[in-house]
Amino acid sequence: MMSHDLQWYYPEKISEALKLIQKEGVILHAGGTRILKTEPRNLKGFVDISHLKLNYIKKEVKNIIIGAGCTLSDVINYCKKTNSLDGLCMALAETASTPLRNRITIGGSLKDFPVWSSLYSPLIALDAKLELAGVKELCSLEDYVKKNIIKSKHIIKQVVIKDDKDIICRVMRFNLVRFEYPIFNVAVALKVKDKVVMDSRIVITGVKGRFHRFKQSEKVLNGSTLTDEVIAKSTEYFVPKFHHDYKYSPEYREHIAKVYFNDIVKELKEDMK
Ligand SMILES: Cc1cc2nc3c(=O)[nH]c(=O)nc-3n(C[C@H](O)[C@H](O)[C@H](O)COP(=O)(O)OP(=O)(O)OC[C@H]3O[C@@H](n4cnc5c(N)ncnc54)[C@H](O)[C@@H]3O)c2cc1C
Structure with missing residues:
Protein backbone atom coordinates (compact mmCIF):
# COMPACT_ATOMS: atom_id res chain seq x y z
CA MET A 1 0.00 0.00 0.00
CA MET A 2 1.38 3.42 -0.94
CA SER A 3 1.79 5.88 1.94
CA HIS A 4 -0.89 8.57 2.26
CA ASP A 5 1.69 11.12 3.42
CA LEU A 6 3.30 11.48 0.03
CA GLN A 7 4.31 15.01 -0.81
CA TRP A 8 3.33 16.20 -4.30
CA TYR A 9 5.36 18.88 -6.06
CA TYR A 10 4.21 20.81 -9.15
CA PRO A 11 7.30 22.62 -10.47
CA GLU A 12 7.03 24.77 -13.59
CA LYS A 13 10.73 24.70 -14.41
CA ILE A 14 12.82 21.68 -15.27
CA SER A 15 15.72 23.02 -13.18
CA GLU A 16 13.38 23.08 -10.16
CA ALA A 17 12.23 19.51 -10.87
CA LEU A 18 15.84 18.38 -11.19
CA LYS A 19 16.60 19.77 -7.71
CA LEU A 20 13.52 18.14 -6.22
CA ILE A 21 14.36 14.65 -7.42
CA GLN A 22 17.75 14.84 -5.70
CA LYS A 23 15.85 14.57 -2.38
CA GLU A 24 15.71 11.05 -0.97
CA GLY A 25 12.57 9.16 -1.94
CA VAL A 26 11.31 11.83 -4.36
CA ILE A 27 10.73 10.73 -7.95
CA LEU A 28 9.10 12.04 -11.11
CA HIS A 29 5.49 11.17 -11.80
CA ALA A 30 4.56 11.07 -15.51
CA GLY A 31 1.73 8.74 -16.61
CA GLY A 32 1.90 7.00 -13.23
CA THR A 33 1.09 3.62 -14.80
CA ARG A 34 4.28 1.93 -13.64
CA ILE A 35 4.53 3.68 -10.29
CA LEU A 36 1.00 2.56 -9.38
CA LYS A 37 1.78 -1.02 -10.29
CA THR A 38 5.16 -1.37 -8.59
CA GLU A 39 4.57 0.94 -5.61
CA PRO A 40 8.26 1.75 -5.08
CA ARG A 41 9.47 1.43 -1.47
CA ASN A 42 10.68 4.34 0.68
CA LEU A 43 8.76 6.75 -1.49
CA LYS A 44 8.42 10.22 0.06
CA GLY A 45 7.16 12.35 -2.79
CA PHE A 46 6.22 12.81 -6.42
CA VAL A 47 7.29 15.53 -8.81
CA ASP A 48 4.45 15.96 -11.28
CA ILE A 49 5.78 16.62 -14.79
CA SER A 50 2.64 18.10 -16.29
CA HIS A 51 3.67 21.78 -15.86
CA LEU A 52 7.18 21.26 -17.31
CA LYS A 53 6.02 21.83 -20.89
CA LEU A 54 7.47 18.56 -22.14
CA ASN A 55 4.45 17.71 -24.22
CA TYR A 56 5.43 18.62 -27.79
CA ILE A 57 6.52 17.03 -31.05
CA LYS A 58 8.35 19.14 -33.59
CA LYS A 59 10.40 18.85 -36.73
CA GLU A 60 13.74 20.60 -36.65
CA VAL A 61 15.92 20.52 -39.74
CA LYS A 62 16.58 16.78 -40.18
CA ASN A 63 15.16 15.54 -36.88
CA ILE A 64 11.84 14.77 -35.27
CA ILE A 65 11.92 15.80 -31.63
CA ILE A 66 9.54 14.24 -29.13
CA GLY A 67 9.13 15.81 -25.69
CA ALA A 68 9.37 13.26 -22.87
CA GLY A 69 5.94 14.26 -21.57
CA CYS A 70 4.17 13.13 -24.75
CA THR A 71 1.88 10.18 -24.36
CA LEU A 72 2.06 7.18 -26.68
CA SER A 73 -1.19 8.42 -28.24
CA ASP A 74 0.36 11.84 -28.98
CA VAL A 75 3.18 10.11 -30.86
CA ILE A 76 0.85 7.76 -32.75
CA ASN A 77 -1.34 10.71 -33.83
CA TYR A 78 1.69 12.71 -34.97
CA CYS A 79 3.10 9.80 -36.99
CA LYS A 80 -0.22 9.18 -38.70
CA LYS A 81 -0.77 12.87 -39.46
CA THR A 82 2.71 13.41 -40.89
CA ASN A 83 3.16 9.97 -42.43
CA SER A 84 6.44 9.51 -40.59
CA LEU A 85 8.15 6.99 -38.28
CA ASP A 86 5.95 4.10 -39.44
CA GLY A 87 7.76 1.41 -37.43
CA LEU A 88 7.53 3.36 -34.17
CA CYS A 89 3.88 4.15 -34.83
CA MET A 90 3.11 0.49 -35.50
CA ALA A 91 4.81 -0.62 -32.27
CA LEU A 92 3.08 1.98 -30.10
CA ALA A 93 -0.35 1.38 -31.63
CA GLU A 94 -0.14 -2.24 -30.40
CA THR A 95 0.80 -1.24 -26.87
CA ALA A 96 -1.65 -1.82 -23.99
CA SER A 97 -5.07 -0.18 -24.55
CA THR A 98 -6.37 3.22 -25.69
CA PRO A 99 -6.92 4.59 -22.14
CA LEU A 100 -3.41 3.44 -21.17
CA ARG A 101 -1.83 4.86 -24.32
CA ASN A 102 -3.46 8.16 -23.38
CA ARG A 103 -1.53 8.12 -20.08
CA ILE A 104 1.76 6.30 -20.70
CA THR A 105 4.52 8.80 -21.52
CA ILE A 106 7.67 8.46 -23.57
CA GLY A 107 9.94 9.61 -20.70
CA GLY A 108 8.33 7.27 -18.14
CA SER A 109 8.61 4.34 -20.56
CA LEU A 110 12.27 5.01 -21.29
CA LYS A 111 13.30 5.37 -17.64
CA ASP A 112 11.20 2.35 -16.72
CA PHE A 113 12.38 0.03 -19.54
CA PRO A 114 10.14 -2.94 -18.70
CA VAL A 115 11.10 -6.28 -20.27
CA TRP A 116 7.95 -5.95 -22.42
CA SER A 117 8.89 -2.49 -23.70
CA SER A 118 7.40 -1.70 -27.11
CA LEU A 119 9.39 1.49 -27.36
CA TYR A 120 12.99 0.41 -27.00
CA SER A 121 13.47 -1.84 -30.03
CA PRO A 122 12.14 0.65 -32.63
CA LEU A 123 13.92 3.58 -30.99
CA ILE A 124 17.29 1.81 -30.84
CA ALA A 125 16.77 0.58 -34.42
CA LEU A 126 16.12 4.21 -35.43
CA ASP A 127 19.28 5.26 -33.52
CA ALA A 128 17.35 7.63 -31.26
CA LYS A 129 19.23 10.06 -29.04
CA LEU A 130 18.15 11.43 -25.67
CA GLU A 131 18.50 14.90 -24.28
CA LEU A 132 18.68 14.86 -20.50
CA ALA A 133 17.97 17.98 -18.44
CA GLY A 134 21.14 19.87 -17.58
CA VAL A 135 23.32 17.84 -19.96
CA LYS A 136 24.57 19.52 -23.15
CA GLU A 137 25.51 16.46 -25.20
CA LEU A 138 22.90 14.10 -26.52
CA CYS A 139 23.35 10.46 -25.55
CA SER A 140 22.31 7.51 -27.66
CA LEU A 141 19.53 5.36 -26.26
CA GLU A 142 21.96 2.42 -26.42
CA ASP A 143 24.46 4.25 -24.18
CA TYR A 144 21.68 5.38 -21.84
CA VAL A 145 21.18 1.71 -20.94
CA LYS A 146 24.70 0.31 -21.46
CA LYS A 147 26.42 3.05 -19.46
CA ASN A 148 23.79 2.76 -16.70
CA ILE A 149 22.69 6.39 -17.04
CA ILE A 150 19.20 4.91 -16.75
CA LYS A 151 19.89 4.16 -13.06
CA SER A 152 20.96 7.72 -12.18
CA LYS A 153 18.70 10.53 -10.99
CA HIS A 154 17.90 12.47 -14.14
CA ILE A 155 15.12 13.94 -16.24
CA ILE A 156 14.67 12.92 -19.87
CA LYS A 157 13.73 16.10 -21.73
CA GLN A 158 13.32 14.87 -25.26
CA VAL A 159 14.03 12.14 -27.78
CA VAL A 160 15.70 13.05 -31.07
CA ILE A 161 15.07 10.83 -34.11
CA LYS A 162 16.44 11.32 -37.62
CA ASP A 163 13.72 12.24 -40.11
CA ASP A 164 15.08 10.37 -43.10
CA LYS A 165 12.63 9.14 -45.73
CA ASP A 166 15.24 6.60 -46.90
C1 LIG B 1 -1.80 -3.25 -18.38
C2 LIG B 1 -0.59 -2.56 -18.96
C3 LIG B 1 -0.07 -3.02 -20.16
C4 LIG B 1 1.08 -2.40 -20.71
N1 LIG B 1 1.59 -2.86 -21.87
C5 LIG B 1 2.72 -2.31 -22.37
C6 LIG B 1 3.31 -2.79 -23.58
O1 LIG B 1 2.82 -3.71 -24.22
N2 LIG B 1 4.43 -2.15 -24.04
C7 LIG B 1 5.01 -1.09 -23.37
O2 LIG B 1 6.02 -0.56 -23.81
N3 LIG B 1 4.46 -0.62 -22.24
C8 LIG B 1 3.35 -1.19 -21.73
N4 LIG B 1 2.81 -0.70 -20.57
C9 LIG B 1 3.42 0.50 -19.96
C10 LIG B 1 4.64 0.20 -19.07
O3 LIG B 1 4.54 -1.02 -18.38
C11 LIG B 1 4.84 1.33 -18.04
O4 LIG B 1 3.74 1.34 -17.15
C12 LIG B 1 4.97 2.71 -18.69
O5 LIG B 1 5.89 2.66 -19.73
C13 LIG B 1 5.41 3.78 -17.69
O6 LIG B 1 5.20 5.04 -18.26
P1 LIG B 1 4.54 6.22 -17.39
O7 LIG B 1 4.53 7.45 -18.21
O8 LIG B 1 3.22 5.78 -16.82
O9 LIG B 1 5.64 6.36 -16.25
P2 LIG B 1 5.50 6.55 -14.66
O10 LIG B 1 4.82 5.34 -14.05
O11 LIG B 1 4.94 7.87 -14.31
O12 LIG B 1 7.04 6.53 -14.27
C14 LIG B 1 7.88 5.40 -14.50
C15 LIG B 1 9.30 5.75 -14.03
O13 LIG B 1 9.87 6.72 -14.89
C16 LIG B 1 10.28 7.88 -14.16
N5 LIG B 1 10.08 9.02 -15.07
C17 LIG B 1 8.90 9.48 -15.57
N6 LIG B 1 9.11 10.47 -16.46
C18 LIG B 1 10.45 10.63 -16.57
C19 LIG B 1 11.31 11.50 -17.32
N7 LIG B 1 10.85 12.42 -18.18
N8 LIG B 1 12.66 11.38 -17.13
C20 LIG B 1 13.19 10.46 -16.28
N9 LIG B 1 12.42 9.63 -15.53
C21 LIG B 1 11.08 9.71 -15.67
C22 LIG B 1 9.44 7.86 -12.89
O14 LIG B 1 10.05 8.54 -11.81
C23 LIG B 1 9.35 6.35 -12.63
O15 LIG B 1 10.53 5.90 -12.01
C24 LIG B 1 1.67 -1.30 -20.03
C25 LIG B 1 1.13 -0.84 -18.81
C26 LIG B 1 0.02 -1.46 -18.28
C27 LIG B 1 -0.53 -0.94 -16.97
Whole structure:
Protein backbone atom coordinates (compact mmCIF):
# COMPACT_ATOMS: atom_id res chain seq x y z
CA MET A 1 0.00 0.00 0.00
CA MET A 2 1.38 3.42 -0.94
CA SER A 3 1.79 5.88 1.94
CA HIS A 4 -0.89 8.57 2.26
CA ASP A 5 1.69 11.12 3.42
CA LEU A 6 3.30 11.48 0.03
CA GLN A 7 4.31 15.01 -0.81
CA TRP A 8 3.33 16.20 -4.30
CA TYR A 9 5.36 18.88 -6.06
CA TYR A 10 4.21 20.81 -9.15
CA PRO A 11 7.30 22.62 -10.47
CA GLU A 12 7.03 24.77 -13.59
CA LYS A 13 10.73 24.70 -14.41
CA ILE A 14 12.82 21.68 -15.27
CA SER A 15 15.72 23.02 -13.18
CA GLU A 16 13.38 23.08 -10.16
CA ALA A 17 12.23 19.51 -10.87
CA LEU A 18 15.84 18.38 -11.19
CA LYS A 19 16.60 19.77 -7.71
CA LEU A 20 13.52 18.14 -6.22
CA ILE A 21 14.36 14.65 -7.42
CA GLN A 22 17.75 14.84 -5.70
CA LYS A 23 15.85 14.57 -2.38
CA GLU A 24 15.71 11.05 -0.97
CA GLY A 25 12.57 9.16 -1.94
CA VAL A 26 11.31 11.83 -4.36
CA ILE A 27 10.73 10.73 -7.95
CA LEU A 28 9.10 12.04 -11.11
CA HIS A 29 5.49 11.17 -11.80
CA ALA A 30 4.56 11.07 -15.51
CA GLY A 31 1.73 8.74 -16.61
CA GLY A 32 1.90 7.00 -13.23
CA THR A 33 1.09 3.62 -14.80
CA ARG A 34 4.28 1.93 -13.64
CA ILE A 35 4.53 3.68 -10.29
CA LEU A 36 1.00 2.56 -9.38
CA LYS A 37 1.78 -1.02 -10.29
CA THR A 38 5.16 -1.37 -8.59
CA GLU A 39 4.57 0.94 -5.61
CA PRO A 40 8.26 1.75 -5.08
CA ARG A 41 9.47 1.43 -1.47
CA ASN A 42 10.68 4.34 0.68
CA LEU A 43 8.76 6.75 -1.49
CA LYS A 44 8.42 10.22 0.06
CA GLY A 45 7.16 12.35 -2.79
CA PHE A 46 6.22 12.81 -6.42
CA VAL A 47 7.29 15.53 -8.81
CA ASP A 48 4.45 15.96 -11.28
CA ILE A 49 5.78 16.62 -14.79
CA SER A 50 2.64 18.10 -16.29
CA HIS A 51 3.67 21.78 -15.86
CA LEU A 52 7.18 21.26 -17.31
CA LYS A 53 6.02 21.83 -20.89
CA LEU A 54 7.47 18.56 -22.14
CA ASN A 55 4.45 17.71 -24.22
CA TYR A 56 5.43 18.62 -27.79
CA ILE A 57 6.52 17.03 -31.05
CA LYS A 58 8.35 19.14 -33.59
CA LYS A 59 10.40 18.85 -36.73
CA GLU A 60 13.74 20.60 -36.65
CA VAL A 61 15.92 20.52 -39.74
CA LYS A 62 16.58 16.78 -40.18
CA ASN A 63 15.16 15.54 -36.88
CA ILE A 64 11.84 14.77 -35.27
CA ILE A 65 11.92 15.80 -31.63
CA ILE A 66 9.54 14.24 -29.13
CA GLY A 67 9.13 15.81 -25.69
CA ALA A 68 9.37 13.26 -22.87
CA GLY A 69 5.94 14.26 -21.57
CA CYS A 70 4.17 13.13 -24.75
CA THR A 71 1.88 10.18 -24.36
CA LEU A 72 2.06 7.18 -26.68
CA SER A 73 -1.19 8.42 -28.24
CA ASP A 74 0.36 11.84 -28.98
CA VAL A 75 3.18 10.11 -30.86
CA ILE A 76 0.85 7.76 -32.75
CA ASN A 77 -1.34 10.71 -33.83
CA TYR A 78 1.69 12.71 -34.97
CA CYS A 79 3.10 9.80 -36.99
CA LYS A 80 -0.22 9.18 -38.70
CA LYS A 81 -0.77 12.87 -39.46
CA THR A 82 2.71 13.41 -40.89
CA ASN A 83 3.16 9.97 -42.43
CA SER A 84 6.44 9.51 -40.59
CA LEU A 85 8.15 6.99 -38.28
CA ASP A 86 5.95 4.10 -39.44
CA GLY A 87 7.76 1.41 -37.43
CA LEU A 88 7.53 3.36 -34.17
CA CYS A 89 3.88 4.15 -34.83
CA MET A 90 3.11 0.49 -35.50
CA ALA A 91 4.81 -0.62 -32.27
CA LEU A 92 3.08 1.98 -30.10
CA ALA A 93 -0.35 1.38 -31.63
CA GLU A 94 -0.14 -2.24 -30.40
CA THR A 95 0.80 -1.24 -26.87
CA ALA A 96 -1.65 -1.82 -23.99
CA SER A 97 -5.07 -0.18 -24.55
CA THR A 98 -6.37 3.22 -25.69
CA PRO A 99 -6.92 4.59 -22.14
CA LEU A 100 -3.41 3.44 -21.17
CA ARG A 101 -1.83 4.86 -24.32
CA ASN A 102 -3.46 8.16 -23.38
CA ARG A 103 -1.53 8.12 -20.08
CA ILE A 104 1.76 6.30 -20.70
CA THR A 105 4.52 8.80 -21.52
CA ILE A 106 7.67 8.46 -23.57
CA GLY A 107 9.94 9.61 -20.70
CA GLY A 108 8.33 7.27 -18.14
CA SER A 109 8.61 4.34 -20.56
CA LEU A 110 12.27 5.01 -21.29
CA LYS A 111 13.30 5.37 -17.64
CA ASP A 112 11.20 2.35 -16.72
CA PHE A 113 12.38 0.03 -19.54
CA PRO A 114 10.14 -2.94 -18.70
CA VAL A 115 11.10 -6.28 -20.27
CA TRP A 116 7.95 -5.95 -22.42
CA SER A 117 8.89 -2.49 -23.70
CA SER A 118 7.40 -1.70 -27.11
CA LEU A 119 9.39 1.49 -27.36
CA TYR A 120 12.99 0.41 -27.00
CA SER A 121 13.47 -1.84 -30.03
CA PRO A 122 12.14 0.65 -32.63
CA LEU A 123 13.92 3.58 -30.99
CA ILE A 124 17.29 1.81 -30.84
CA ALA A 125 16.77 0.58 -34.42
CA LEU A 126 16.12 4.21 -35.43
CA ASP A 127 19.28 5.26 -33.52
CA ALA A 128 17.35 7.63 -31.26
CA LYS A 129 19.23 10.06 -29.04
CA LEU A 130 18.15 11.43 -25.67
CA GLU A 131 18.50 14.90 -24.28
CA LEU A 132 18.68 14.86 -20.50
CA ALA A 133 17.97 17.98 -18.44
CA GLY A 134 21.14 19.87 -17.58
CA VAL A 135 23.32 17.84 -19.96
CA LYS A 136 24.57 19.52 -23.15
CA GLU A 137 25.51 16.46 -25.20
CA LEU A 138 22.90 14.10 -26.52
CA CYS A 139 23.35 10.46 -25.55
CA SER A 140 22.31 7.51 -27.66
CA LEU A 141 19.53 5.36 -26.26
CA GLU A 142 21.96 2.42 -26.42
CA ASP A 143 24.46 4.25 -24.18
CA TYR A 144 21.68 5.38 -21.84
CA VAL A 145 21.18 1.71 -20.94
CA LYS A 146 24.70 0.31 -21.46
CA LYS A 147 26.42 3.05 -19.46
CA ASN A 148 23.79 2.76 -16.70
CA ILE A 149 22.69 6.39 -17.04
CA ILE A 150 19.20 4.91 -16.75
CA LYS A 151 19.89 4.16 -13.06
CA SER A 152 20.96 7.72 -12.18
CA LYS A 153 18.70 10.53 -10.99
CA HIS A 154 17.90 12.47 -14.14
CA ILE A 155 15.12 13.94 -16.24
CA ILE A 156 14.67 12.92 -19.87
CA LYS A 157 13.73 16.10 -21.73
CA GLN A 158 13.32 14.87 -25.26
CA VAL A 159 14.03 12.14 -27.78
CA VAL A 160 15.70 13.05 -31.07
CA ILE A 161 15.07 10.83 -34.11
CA LYS A 162 16.44 11.32 -37.62
CA ASP A 163 13.72 12.24 -40.11
CA ASP A 164 15.08 10.37 -43.10
CA LYS A 165 12.63 9.14 -45.73
CA ASP A 166 15.24 6.60 -46.90
CA ILE A 167 14.94 4.75 -43.59
CA ILE A 168 12.28 2.07 -43.44
CA CYS A 169 11.51 0.28 -40.19
CA ARG A 170 9.28 -2.57 -39.05
CA VAL A 171 8.60 -4.10 -35.68
CA MET A 172 7.01 -7.35 -34.46
CA ARG A 173 6.03 -8.35 -30.95
CA PHE A 174 5.47 -11.86 -29.66
CA ASN A 175 2.45 -12.47 -27.47
CA LEU A 176 -0.32 -15.02 -27.62
CA VAL A 177 -3.17 -12.69 -26.61
CA ARG A 178 -3.14 -9.17 -27.99
CA PHE A 179 -3.46 -7.47 -24.59
CA GLU A 180 -0.79 -9.63 -22.95
CA TYR A 181 2.60 -8.06 -22.24
CA PRO A 182 4.82 -8.94 -25.20
CA ILE A 183 7.49 -11.58 -24.51
CA PHE A 184 9.89 -9.90 -26.93
CA ASN A 185 9.95 -7.15 -29.55
CA VAL A 186 12.08 -7.27 -32.71
CA ALA A 187 12.76 -4.17 -34.80
CA VAL A 188 14.67 -3.76 -38.05
CA ALA A 189 15.51 -0.39 -39.60
CA LEU A 190 17.11 -0.18 -43.05
CA LYS A 191 18.49 2.84 -44.87
CA VAL A 192 17.85 2.09 -48.51
CA LYS A 193 19.03 3.74 -51.73
CA ASP A 194 18.07 2.28 -55.14
CA LYS A 195 17.08 -1.00 -53.49
CA VAL A 196 20.49 -1.37 -51.86
CA VAL A 197 20.72 -1.48 -48.07
CA MET A 198 23.13 1.29 -47.14
CA ASP A 199 22.86 0.74 -43.39
CA SER A 200 20.87 -1.44 -41.03
CA ARG A 201 20.09 -1.75 -37.35
CA ILE A 202 18.56 -4.92 -35.91
CA VAL A 203 17.39 -4.96 -32.30
CA ILE A 204 15.53 -7.25 -29.93
CA THR A 205 14.27 -6.58 -26.39
CA GLY A 206 13.00 -9.11 -23.83
CA VAL A 207 16.33 -10.97 -23.94
CA LYS A 208 19.33 -11.45 -21.64
CA GLY A 209 21.06 -8.09 -21.19
CA ARG A 210 17.72 -6.26 -21.79
CA PHE A 211 18.38 -5.62 -25.47
CA HIS A 212 20.67 -6.94 -28.17
CA ARG A 213 21.87 -5.64 -31.51
CA PHE A 214 22.81 -8.17 -34.16
CA LYS A 215 25.83 -6.54 -35.75
CA GLN A 216 26.83 -9.64 -37.72
CA SER A 217 23.34 -9.85 -39.28
CA GLU A 218 23.54 -6.12 -40.03
CA LYS A 219 26.91 -6.62 -41.74
CA VAL A 220 25.38 -9.20 -44.08
CA LEU A 221 22.58 -6.80 -45.08
CA ASN A 222 24.75 -3.70 -45.51
CA GLY A 223 25.69 -3.07 -49.13
CA SER A 224 23.35 -5.81 -50.43
CA THR A 225 20.04 -6.06 -52.18
CA LEU A 226 17.62 -8.22 -50.22
CA THR A 227 17.75 -11.56 -52.03
CA ASP A 228 16.50 -14.74 -50.34
CA GLU A 229 20.13 -15.84 -49.89
CA VAL A 230 21.11 -12.57 -48.17
CA ILE A 231 18.07 -12.76 -45.86
CA ALA A 232 18.82 -16.40 -44.99
CA LYS A 233 22.49 -15.59 -44.25
CA SER A 234 21.52 -12.65 -42.07
CA THR A 235 19.00 -14.83 -40.19
CA GLU A 236 21.76 -17.36 -39.42
CA TYR A 237 23.48 -14.73 -37.27
CA PHE A 238 20.24 -13.70 -35.59
CA VAL A 239 20.53 -15.81 -32.42
CA PRO A 240 18.84 -14.10 -29.45
CA LYS A 241 19.50 -15.47 -25.95
CA PHE A 242 16.53 -15.64 -23.60
CA HIS A 243 16.17 -16.24 -19.87
CA HIS A 244 14.25 -19.28 -18.67
CA ASP A 245 10.67 -18.63 -17.65
CA TYR A 246 7.64 -20.78 -16.93
CA LYS A 247 5.87 -19.99 -20.20
CA TYR A 248 8.17 -20.83 -23.08
CA SER A 249 11.60 -22.39 -23.27
CA PRO A 250 14.48 -20.15 -24.43
CA GLU A 251 14.89 -22.43 -27.48
CA TYR A 252 11.25 -21.98 -28.46
CA ARG A 253 11.47 -18.19 -28.14
CA GLU A 254 14.70 -18.18 -30.12
CA HIS A 255 12.98 -20.12 -32.87
CA ILE A 256 9.95 -17.78 -32.95
CA ALA A 257 12.21 -14.72 -32.90
CA LYS A 258 14.12 -16.04 -35.91
CA VAL A 259 10.87 -16.57 -37.81
CA TYR A 260 9.74 -13.04 -36.92
CA PHE A 261 13.08 -11.56 -37.99
CA ASN A 262 12.89 -13.37 -41.31
CA ASP A 263 9.29 -12.17 -41.83
CA ILE A 264 10.20 -8.56 -41.02
CA VAL A 265 13.07 -8.46 -43.50
CA LYS A 266 10.88 -10.02 -46.19
CA GLU A 267 8.20 -7.39 -45.52
CA LEU A 268 10.81 -4.66 -45.75
CA LYS A 269 11.89 -6.12 -49.06
CA GLU A 270 8.29 -5.74 -50.26
CA ASP A 271 8.24 -2.13 -48.94
CA MET A 272 11.27 -1.40 -51.16
CA LYS A 273 9.41 -2.28 -54.37
C1 LIG B 1 -1.80 -3.25 -18.38
C2 LIG B 1 -0.59 -2.56 -18.96
C3 LIG B 1 -0.07 -3.02 -20.16
C4 LIG B 1 1.08 -2.40 -20.71
N1 LIG B 1 1.59 -2.86 -21.87
C5 LIG B 1 2.72 -2.31 -22.37
C6 LIG B 1 3.31 -2.79 -23.58
O1 LIG B 1 2.82 -3.71 -24.22
N2 LIG B 1 4.43 -2.15 -24.04
C7 LIG B 1 5.01 -1.09 -23.37
O2 LIG B 1 6.02 -0.56 -23.81
N3 LIG B 1 4.46 -0.62 -22.24
C8 LIG B 1 3.35 -1.19 -21.73
N4 LIG B 1 2.81 -0.70 -20.57
C9 LIG B 1 3.42 0.50 -19.96
C10 LIG B 1 4.64 0.20 -19.07
O3 LIG B 1 4.54 -1.02 -18.38
C11 LIG B 1 4.84 1.33 -18.04
O4 LIG B 1 3.74 1.34 -17.15
C12 LIG B 1 4.97 2.71 -18.69
O5 LIG B 1 5.89 2.66 -19.73
C13 LIG B 1 5.41 3.78 -17.69
O6 LIG B 1 5.20 5.04 -18.26
P1 LIG B 1 4.54 6.22 -17.39
O7 LIG B 1 4.53 7.45 -18.21
O8 LIG B 1 3.22 5.78 -16.82
O9 LIG B 1 5.64 6.36 -16.25
P2 LIG B 1 5.50 6.55 -14.66
O10 LIG B 1 4.82 5.34 -14.05
O11 LIG B 1 4.94 7.87 -14.31
O12 LIG B 1 7.04 6.53 -14.27
C14 LIG B 1 7.88 5.40 -14.50
C15 LIG B 1 9.30 5.75 -14.03
O13 LIG B 1 9.87 6.72 -14.89
C16 LIG B 1 10.28 7.88 -14.16
N5 LIG B 1 10.08 9.02 -15.07
C17 LIG B 1 8.90 9.48 -15.57
N6 LIG B 1 9.11 10.47 -16.46
C18 LIG B 1 10.45 10.63 -16.57
C19 LIG B 1 11.31 11.50 -17.32
N7 LIG B 1 10.85 12.42 -18.18
N8 LIG B 1 12.66 11.38 -17.13
C20 LIG B 1 13.19 10.46 -16.28
N9 LIG B 1 12.42 9.63 -15.53
C21 LIG B 1 11.08 9.71 -15.67
C22 LIG B 1 9.44 7.86 -12.89
O14 LIG B 1 10.05 8.54 -11.81
C23 LIG B 1 9.35 6.35 -12.63
O15 LIG B 1 10.53 5.90 -12.01
C24 LIG B 1 1.67 -1.30 -20.03
C25 LIG B 1 1.13 -0.84 -18.81
C26 LIG B 1 0.02 -1.46 -18.28
C27 LIG B 1 -0.53 -0.94 -16.97
